[in-house]
Amino acid sequence: MTEPTMLSKEAVILEESRTQGAAAGSRGTPRGLSPWGSYALRRAGGVVLSVALLVVVTFFMVPLIPGDPAVAVAGADATSEQIEAIRQNLGLNQPLHLQFIQYLGNLVTGNLGESFAYSTSVSTIIATKLPFTAEIAILGILVTLLVSIPAGMAVGIMTRGGRQKWMDVGFGMLTGFFQAVPQYVIATMLVVVFAIVLKVLPAAGAATLSSLILPVVGLSIAPICSISRVVRRETATVLEQDYLRTGRGWRLPALRLYARHALPNLMTTTLTLAGLVLAGMLGGAIIIENVFNWPGLGKEIVTAIINKDYPVIQGIILVLGFLAIILNLLVDVILGIIDPRTLGGGKSHG
Amino acid sequence: MHGRITALGAAAAAAALLLTGCTTGSTGAAAPAGSAGPSTDTIRTALNADPTTFNAAKANAKDDYEVARFLYDTVVRRDADGKFIGGLATDWKSTATEASLTIRKDATCADGTVITPGIVAKSLSYFADPATKNNFGKLVFGPGQPTITADDAAGTVDIKLAQPWSELIGGLTLAQTGIICPAGLADLDGLAKGSVQGAFSGPYTLTKASHGVSYDMTLRDDYKAWPKWSQEPEGTPAKTVRFFPGVNKTTVANQLLTGEMDVSDIAPADTARFEGNKDYTVTTVPFAGIFLLFNQRPGSPFTDPALRKAVAQLMNQQAFNAAAYANKGITYNSIVAPTVACALEDSSRITKEDADAAKAVLAGKTFKMVGTTSIGPNGAGSTYVQEALRAAGATVDLNLVDNGTWATMTQTKPETWDMTVQGDANFVGTVAASLTRIAGVPTDKGGRNIGGGENADILADISAAQAATDDAQRCDAYTKAQISALEDNDIYPFVGEPQIVAQRPGFSIQAPSGIVDYGTLRITK
Numbered sequence: 001m002t003e004p005t006m007l008s009k010e011a012v013i014l015e016e017s018r019t020q021g022a023a024a025g026s027r028g029t030p031r032g033l034s035p036w037g038s039y040a041l042r043r044a045g046g047v048v049l050s051v052a053l054l055v056v057v058t059f060f061m062v063p064l065i066p067g068d069p070a071v072a073v074a075g076a077d078a079t080s081e082q083i084e085a086i087r088q089n090l091g092l093n094q095p096l097h098l099q100f101i102q103y104l105g106n107l108v109t110g111n112l113g114e115s116f117a118y119s120t121s122v123s124t125i126i127a128t129k130l131p132f133t134a135e136i137a138i139l140g141i142l143v144t145l146l147v148s149i150p151a152g153m154a155v156g157i158m159t160r161g162g163r164q165k166w167m168d169v170g171f172g173m174l175t176g177f178f179q180a181v182p183q184y185v186i187a188t189m190l191v192v193v194f195a196i197v198l199k200v201l202p203a204a205g206a207a208t209l210s211s212l213i214l215p216v217v218g219l220s221i222a223p224i225c226s227i228s229r230v231v232r233r234e235t236a237t238v239l240e241q242d243y244l245r246t247g248r249g250w251r252l253p254a255l256r257l258y259a260r261h262a263l264p265n266l267m268t269t270t271l272t273l274a275g276l277v278l279a280g281m282l283g284g285a286i287i288i289e290n291v292f293n294w295p296g297l298g299k300e301i302v303t304a305i306i307n308k309d310y311p312v313i314q315g316i317i318l319v320l321g322f323l324a325i326i327l328n329l330l331v332d333v334i335l336g337i338i339d340p341r342t343l344g345g346g347k348s349h350g
Numbered sequence: 351m352h353g354r355i356t357a358l359g360a361a362a363a364a365a366a367l368l369l370t371g372c373t374t375g376s377t378g379a380a381a382p383a384g385s386a387g388p389s390t391d392t393i394r395t396a397l398n399a400d401p402t403t404f405n406a407a408k409a410n411a412k413d414d415y416e417v418a419r420f421l422y423d424t425v426v427r428r429d430a431d432g433k434f435i436g437g438l439a440t441d442w443k444s445t446a447t448e449a450s451l452t453i454r455k456d457a458t459c460a461d462g463t464v465i466t467p468g469i470v471a472k473s474l475s476y477f478a479d480p481a482t483k484n485n486f487g488k489l490v491f492g493p494g495q496p497t498i499t500a501d502d503a504a505g506t507v508d509i510k511l512a513q514p515w516s517e518l519i520g521g522l523t524l525a526q527t528g529i530i531c532p533a534g535l536a537d538l539d540g541l542a543k544g545s546v547q548g549a550f551s552g553p554y555t556l557t558k559a560s561h562g563v564s565y566d567m568t569l570r571d572d573y574k575a576w577p578k579w580s581q582e583p584e585g586t587p588a589k590t591v592r593f594f595p596g597v598n599k600t601t602v603a604n605q606l607l608t609g610e611m612d613v614s615d616i617a618p619a620d621t622a623r624f625e626g627n628k629d630y631t632v633t634t635v636p637f638a639g640i641f642l643l644f645n646q647r648p649g650s651p652f653t654d655p656a657l658r659k660a661v662a663q664l665m666n667q668q669a670f671n672a673a674a675y676a677n678k679g680i681t682y683n684s685i686v687a688p689t690v691a692c693a694l695e696d697s698s699r700i701t702k703e704d705a706d707a708a709k710a711v712l713a714g715k716t717f718k719m720v721g722t723t724s725i726g727p728n729g730a731g732s733t734y735v736q737e738a739l740r741a742a743g744a745t746v747d748l749n750l751v752d753n754g755t756w757a758t759m760t761q762t763k764p765e766t767w768d769m770t771v772q773g774d775a776n777f778v779g780t781v782a783a784s785l786t787r788i789a790g791v792p793t794d795k796g797g798r799n800i801g802g803g804e805n806a807d808i809l810a811d812i813s814a815a816q817a818a819t820d821d822a823q824r825c826d827a828y829t830k831a832q833i834s835a836l837e838d839n840d841i842y843p844f845v846g847e848p849q850i851v852a853q854r855p856g857f858s859i860q861a862p863s864g865i866v867d868y869g870t871l872r873i874t875k
Contacts, residue, residue, distance in 0.1 A: 071761060072754035073402075075410030075485050080762070080796045082483045117402050119542035120561055128561050195608050203604035205594065206563070293597045293605070295563040303399060303562075303596060308754050 035343040039336065047325055054321040055107065059100055062313050069116050069308035090116055103314075112318070113311035117304075122315035125300060130319065132206060133296035136288070137281035139212065140219040141274055144227055147220070149263075149270060152228035156235025157258060171232065175225035187218040187291040204293035215292040219285060223277045230273055234266045241265075268335055268342065275331030279324040391589035393857060393871055396597040396605075396614040400561055404544030406528035407477040410485050413595070415525040415777070419868040420554040420567050420591060421544075422528025425451050425470060425507075426519055427577040432689075432863030434519055436578045438465060438529055438551070439507075446514035446817050451507045457575035459531035460555045461548030465575075467507045471500035473529040474507070488798075489778045490521030492816060514817040516824060517780045524778060525868075528552065553587065553869070565593040577869075583860055585872030603852070606630070612857045613871060616850050618678035619727070624852050631853040635864040636680040636687040636846025639784060640670075640725060642735060643772040643841055646803030647764050647792065651717060653803075658839035660711035661769070662701035664738045670844040673734040674726030679845030684832045685774075685784045687846050689864030692781050692815075692825035699836040700843060705742065713743030720749045720767040722756035731771045731844070760800055761793040772800065773847060779865055781828040782812050788840045789831075801841070807834050 070087035071078070078086075087093055091102070106113060112122035159168040178186070194214060195203035202211045238244065239262065247257050286298035297316050304312035335342045397413040406418040425439040434442075439451040457465040475498045478487050494512020501508070511518065521527065534541040534549025541549050544556040553573045558566035569589045594611070603620035605611035616624070616632075624630045642665060644652035652658050671679040680687065684694040717739070721732025729750040736746040749767075751759070759766045776783045789805035789812065791797025811831035818824035835841055851859055851866055860870035 066751065066758075067755035068758040068762065069754075071758040078410070078483075078485050079798075080794060082485070083762070085483060118400055118561065119403050119539070125561050128563060132563075191604055195604060199608060202610055203608045204597070204601045205605065205610055207610070290598050291601065293594065293601045295596075299596055300562055306752050306754060 035340065036336070039343045043329055043332065047329060050325045051322060054318060054325070055104070058314050058317045058321070059103055060096070062310050062317075063096065065305060065308060065313075067308050069310060072306075072308045073116050112315040115304075115309055115312050117307040117309045117312075122311045125312060126297070126315055126319055129295060129297045129300050132294060133282055133285055133289070133298065136212065136215050136219055136285060136294060136296065137278060139216045140223070140281050141278045143216055143220045144223040144277065145270070145274055148224045148226075148228035149231055149266070151224075152231025153235050153258060153263070153266070155228070156232040156239065159232075160236060160239050172229070175229050179222050179225040179229075181222075183218065183222060183287045184291060186221055187214075187288055190214045190218050191291065204291070206293075206295055211292075211294075215285075215288050215294050218292070219281055219288050223281075227270060227273055227277070231266055231270055234269050235262065238262050238265045264338065267338055271331055271334060271338070275327050279327045282323055282327075283320040391873070392592060393588040393590075393873065394592045394594065394610070394612045395871070396602045396611060397565075397593050397595040398615075400595040401544075401565070403542045404556060405534070405538065405541045406526055406530060407473075407482050407484055408542070409526045412775070416868050417556075417565070417567070417593065418528050419525040420552055421550045421556060422525070422530065422552045423457065423465075423575060424523055424525065424527050425453070425474075425529070426522045427869075428523050428862040428865070428867065429580050430583075430860055430862050431580070433580075434523065435580065437523075438470060438575065440578075442519060444516075444519050446516040446819065447511050449509045449518050451509070453505055453507060454575060455505065457551065458572060459533065459548055460550040460570055461531070461533055462572070463531055463533070463548065465529060465531070465551055466502050467500035467505055468502050469532060470529050471498045471507045472532070472535065474498050474509070474527065476530065476535055477527055484526070486521075486524060486526045486777065489780075489783050490524060490527060491515060491518065514813075516816050516818055517778070517782065520780060521778050526777075554591065557590075562595060565595070567591045567593070583858070583870045583872050585858060585874035588871065588873055591871065606852050606854055609854070611854070613851065613853045613859055616852045618676045618848055618850060621676070621678055621850055629855045631858065633851045633853070633859065633861050633866070634678070634680070634848050635851075635861045635866060636682075636689065637849035638773045638775040638847040639682060639686060640674070640679070640731065640844045640847050641682070641685060641772050641774070641841040642769060642844065643788070643801050644769050644839070645764055645767055646801050646840070649765070650768050650802075651715070652768055655838060656711060657715070659701060660708040660742075661739065662839045662842040663704040663708040664712075664742055665701075665735070665842045665844070666703055666738075667697075667700075667844055669738075670731060670734050674731035675845065675848060678848045678850065680848055682843040682846055685788075685835055685841055685843055686776060686781050686832075687779075687864055690776065690779050690781060691821070692828040694829065694832050694836075699833050701836070701839055709742045712739060716745040716747065717768045718749070718766065719746050720751065720756060720759045720770050722753050722771075722773065723750055724753050725771050725773055725847070735769075735771060764792070764794055764802055770800075771844070772841075777865075779863055781832065782815065785812055785828075785831055785835065788835060803840065805835075805838075805840060807831075808840075 070083045070090060070092060074083045074086050091099060112126070114121055115125060155167060155171045158164055191203050191214065194201040201213055202208060205211055244257070244262060247261055285296055286302060288294060289296045289298040297320065301313060301316045304316065397416065399411070399413055401413045401417045402411055403409060403414055404417065404421065406422045409415040409418050424437045426434050426442065427437040429435045436454070438453055438457050440454045441452040443450050453465070453467045453470055459465060476482055477484060478491055478496050478498065492511055492513050492515025496512060497510040499508050509518065529551045530541065531549050531551050534546050537546050540546040544559055547555050553576070554567035554569055556565065557568040558564070567590065569587055599615065599617035600620055602611055602614045603616045603623055606614060606616070607623065621632065624632050642661070644658050646653050667681060671677050682688070683697045683700070686693045719732060719736060721729050723729040725731035732748055732750060736748045739746045760770055772787065774784050774787055785808055786798045788799060788801040788803065789808035790799045792799045792802040808831045811827045811834070815824045815827035818827060849866060853859060856873060856875040858872050858874050860867055
């Protein structure tokens with residue numbers, strides 16, 4: 001029997017890594033539909049339901065915020081007649097169900113309404129602020145993935161099978177610590193060190209490209225710690241799989257073994273987590289935006305809540321909620337492309 | 351599979367880069383501290399929030415009238431010593447019931463239209479019109495509707511008041527009375543958005559407005575109508591003033607120290623970062639009077655003067671100042687700042703501390719209190735009052751809420767509170783503006799009186815002051831009213847919430863009569 005060539009060895013390993021759980025790919029596929037067709041149908045229904053729920057909950061939840069928007073708009077020196085006139089102008093005297101019907105009608109035409117507090121439309125406010133939030137969120141998730149995957153894999157490989165216990169403990173402690181430190185503390189420390197003491201980066205604002213660095217770092221540190229811990233754990237599990245043992249036995253080069261054969265099997269969990277982190281970054285960058293005076297949606301929604309600016313609150317929640325739904329869908333589609341077994345709703349290996 | 355992952359990563363990176371183009375600029379790193387920033391003809395400053403409108407006549411919030419000062423000229427201004435000087439008016443004569451203003455001939459709107467007396471009269475009439483729903487009309491013109499007429503040939507504007515109101519000229523210094531040019535009055539929606547360039551009568555026009563990001567105002571090349579200062583402010587007006595809205599005050603302090611901001615308000619707790627730093631100038635003025643206000647509507651326990659006195663006997667101005675404003679608050683002797691004309695000159699009329707006497711009255715009593723989280727860190731001002739009463743054996747159910755909710759409760763739901771720590775921004779700088787918080791028509795019936803007690807004696811004194819023909823008569827009446835408010839313990843004055851404006855080297859601003867005049871922002875090097 002002749003020894004297999006390097007290429008045919010890899011083909012065997014790849015086949016081994018794919019066959020585990022392959023049967024799951026056909027599970028749950030309705031008769032007559034391809035896996036992608038069935039998947040699209042299922043997910044489209046889910047998206048429609050989620051968006052409908054989002055619209056209803058957003059509309060009816062926001063008026064529960066204590067305080068009268070008309071008083072907030074009128075200012076401290078307004079008379080009760082002025083407040084009443086403003087309430088009438090804003091349509092707040094109408095029954096809630098009529099307001100909802102009007103809201104739905106506007107939504108259908110893409111109109112998110114006019115801000116109560118400012119002389120501008122909600123769409124303009126969101127269109128101005130969303131790019132800022134999206135910018136730090138996308139850069140944040142890129143930095144997170146670029147740092148956490150290699151770091152988690154490296155530690156996973158080096159501590160494989162109980163090797164270098166000290167490194168495992170140290171890695172766990174370090175990532176656990178930075179994961180636990182509140183974001184505002186990390187952000188403040190970044191400002192103190194890099195802006196106030198060293199004076200190498202701006203303390204706040206969005207005036208220059210270098211203004212991006214501290215907010216992105218501040219936003220990424222905790223997710224880097226979380227994802228690298230997951231990657232480290234997943235790496236340890238993957239490295240114990242038979243196909244990788246086979247690969248090592250055939251003395252495949254380390255880089256090729258880990259990058260080509262181990263990494264793809266980590267991606268399912270990592271990307272799922274990254275999708276959730278990105279959705280969280282889009283909606284939850286409030287602290288970072290405040291510390292760094294980054295003019296994003298997080299700051300805007302806090303101001304809108306203080307102002308009782310219902311249309312702005314509803315518009316931002318709706319847009320962020322919709323983005324979260326789309327991001328989750330996108331992650332699932334990407335996972336489907338990477339590993340078609342996930343299309344059937346079954347759990348892929350990894 | 352690798353190709354797919356790489357493509358996804360590249361797509362995300364490309365998206366981020368594209369967004370970078372939409373948002374941040376491309377200039378280099380932060381200007382080092384001590385430098386003049388991006389260019390020496392620009393001043394960068396912060397706003398608390400986005401202006402709610404660029405229509406001066408509807409300016410209700412601090413940020414609204416701050417930007418209005420740049421965009422619109424008023425007929426009268428205040429000099430560095432607080433005295434009135436000409437703005438668009440070169441001369442004026444006034445009595446308690448009328449005034450006549452002579453309008454300068456060299457002033458123009460941003461679209462080149464000459465500002466005539468007719469334009470001034472139309473703008474002031476729009477400001478005074480109840481349909482404009484202005485919160486300040488009554489503070490400028492007093493009760494009732496004024497009649498405002500122009501004589502273009504004589505170059506004058508005449509104002510006849512419905513009732514005596516001797517503080518008209520002071521009221522006309524307010525940025526809210528800024529003259530709106532005809533192009534603005536013809537397009538009120540555009541005026542509110544700041545998009546009608548021809549609406550502006552002041553030295554600047556709004557050239558860029560990006561909600562929540564920044565606003566640029568550009569100095570008009572053709573502008574000549576600067577006020578007739580007794581001494582010109584040192585330095586030159588900036589060609590561009592850039593406003594950054596909604597910046598946290600501690601973040602502003604960081605930016606002032608790193609050279610990313612030039613002039614801005616800072617928080618009291620951050621003052622220490624600038625003290626002893628000779629490069630920075632810090633100007634402190636009282637922004638809002640902070641006092642303990644009792645609900646005196648029927649049904650409230652504080653209709654009883656003995657209870658009000660007992661609570662006042664527990665209060666201590668210094669302790670409140672330490673709790674709420676890191677000792678940076680400005681001591682008040684009365685309901686108004688010491689810088690306001692006719693304010694009491696010492697604290698002798700304030701109820702003296704007497705904890706033992708207070709305990710005897712208050713032990714076992716329960717009160718409802720509503721407070722705003724914006725007075726002191728997380729509402730520390732209200733917490734101080736709650737703790738002082740708790741130490742005397744009383745129970746205070748404190749409801750700490752945000753500003754909007756607090757305004758709703760205090761102005762429209764009097765049954766929800768017995769006392770509150772009131773923040774009173776006295777924009778016109780008159781005794782009457784603050785006294786009407788505790789006298790006259792209650793807020794729930796359309797007036798300004800938050801305390802709700804009628805206080806007819808105070809009202810009579812205000813009327814006497816407004817009908818006075820000279821300053822001495824007016825101050826006598828106001829003194830009587832202030833003493834009455836303090837002796838009856840309608841309020842207990844704490845301190846003035848400080849407005850602390852820090853200026854980087856090379857920049858300055860003035861605060862005549864304790865009111866910051868944003869129109870005096872200058873580059874001094």
